[in-house]
Amino acid sequence: MTVVQVDTEVPTPNPPPPQRSRRGVPRLALNLISVVLGIGVWWGLSKAGFDFPTPPAVVKRGWELFADGTLEADIGASLARVLTGFVLGVVLAIPIGFLMGWYSIARGLLEPWVQFFRTIPPLAIIPLAIVLMGIGETPKIFVIFLASFLACVIATFQGVVGVEKTLINAARVLGAKDHTIFARVVVPASSPFILVGMRVGLGSSWATLVAAELIAAQQGLGFRMQNAELYYDLPTIFVGVIAIGVLGLLMDRVLLLAERRLTSWQERR
Template sequence: MSAGIGLWWLVSVLGVLGLPGPVEVVQRGAELIADGILGGDVAASLSRVLTGFLLGSAVAIPVGFLMGWYPVCRALFEPYVQFFRTIPPLALIPLAIVILGIEETPKIFVIFMASFLSCVIATFQGVIGVEKTLINAARVLGAPSFVVFARVVIPASSPFILVGMRIGLGASWATVVAAELIAAQQGLGFRMQQAQIFYDLPTIFVGVISIGILGLLMDRILLFIESKLTGWQERR
């Protein structure tokens, strides 16, 4: 961390690309905090990301389980999932505006799509990747299908699900900046876009660093949850 900040300071001192230095960015961040601007932007972006991410994950996990466990559901859902997976969520913004308007719904929708598509594929791969030996052993011991699913398939696929959620979380933060193009009045993405108009590099840096810190903290929370749910998994 210190080396990175030192390199950043050196680059700013040398005047490369006209980048602001760490001190200037910290001062600008303090100003935005004192004015209550940064807190409002963080709250707005965090609310959108959490809503879209949690909704996307909540829908993706059962859909992924259905696709992986039932061949009929796989045949029904997989073509649509693969079709939309090739379309960047940002490409859906014009469609979202036309159909859903310019309030919060289209912003959350594109974040939802970003997290859903990442998580559903990971869940699906986790289910179909469960060792058949484990499933057959449970059935030989007399376990009915719902017990096999609950006691074998779900625990065995949980590492894949959590990896998919981590990827979906990153995609959600990557999408929120563009999503806040949709008539937003608050948000880190909105603030950065406004700063771009006036070539306000310190404010842009504050936004970038804020997103990085929030994303890192949320990722660490998911890692903690993963460690609790997959403690049985052998690790290198």
Template sequence: MTGAQAVGKAAPHGSAKAPREQRPRVPVPVLNLISLAAGIGLWAALAGAGVQGLPGPIEVAEQGRELISDGTLFDDALASLRRVLIGFALGTALAVPVGFLMGWYGTARGLLEPWVQFFRTIPPLAIIPLAIVLLGIGETPKLVVIGLGAFLSCVISTFQGVIGVDSTLINAARVLGANDRVIFARVVVPASSPFIIVGMRVGLGSAWATLVAAELIAAQEGLGFRMQHAQIYYDLPTIFVGLITIGVLGLLMDRLLLAAERRLTGWQDRR
């Protein structure tokens, strides 16, 4: 058991009990289905009212079936998913150690934080022209732009998680004879893991948000490429299919991160 887990599980004798969690009377999956049905119903009503040529759910579903049957949607989704996964992995793999360095070492914070804050003010989309000039029009600039979006979203959250570790936990570990290496591995890392997961979730959203613009760089396949190609011909059903596919893939990946968070931070009280 880590230091953070031990302190998190320990409670003073005679302390007041935590308030009971207010659980919804209706199961959450049922609420999700109700919300989904309501959203689709509203969409169908707006389409039926002729709002700016908005395609209805049935029309979009038929277009999606066609794109699935000829393999176009699968190929595009696979290409985009590959780019997002690689860019996200590269961005977070760099963001986590940089965030730890900034939070644990004052010298590293002084050297790195100004640059991190500087690049955070520059949207990753603004890097696209520079990426094309420096890296060409292959896969590399796409991955760099996506990875940059994930990195900038995750590094600050990791940094905040490290500096936000309760000093009581660190002092208690020192009293028990732990050195800096043990404190970092057994206290700081577990205590900051919720912040890291949150940063990864935000970084994942940034990676998907950057995808469409990244696929402007001479892409021949991908959901963003397909949506931009459909825009030329005012093919709204195809654009909706792309949007829904991105949303579903992003939601599934986010749920995987949530499952990892529950497994890694089971010691943490949650509502």
């Protein structure tokens, strides 16, 4: 008797050819293209009759201010005010945001006041700050502090109350105590909100700087711009605007880098 063997193996289809990865334009190149286009539009508007100084005129004025030490002194004064107010605001906002989000009693006591002051523009506090604190550095820093504090405390609070109940309940089932849940679950889960609040607070601090330096300042980018306004010195105003924008952008990039390092577990597009 002859046994016939039947091949039962199912032929595997040929693997699909590897797809070529689509490599887009690098982000840095796009940023550079955007900057060049923006400068080109600015230059075109100034040549078309709009009352703008040309980019070479602004560069020349910026070099003059840098050469005589004025620009460095103004940048140093403004940076000191922004950093002091911003750091104080963040340091106070994060624990208060955690208290409001974690404890219902603290939320009931503090949230009405936070929401009340959040609806008042920090610039409206300037007259009151001058009357109560004088015309020194304290009212300038206080106004900047208030702007960063309100942005960061709301973001921290939303981050804590937005933590999924499933994560907290799972930690409780595993026997974790409240302090462990807070440190291991709530803080990491709310850290993206905190860092976004810090970035928003930093932008609010720089936005408030010019008005804060209305308070009898003798140095600072905002003071220099307001002084140039009296003499219709547009190149100096543009130098101040560009300096504030560049400094704010650099500080925001630092916070963005910290956000990516501290929230590397989070999925991103």
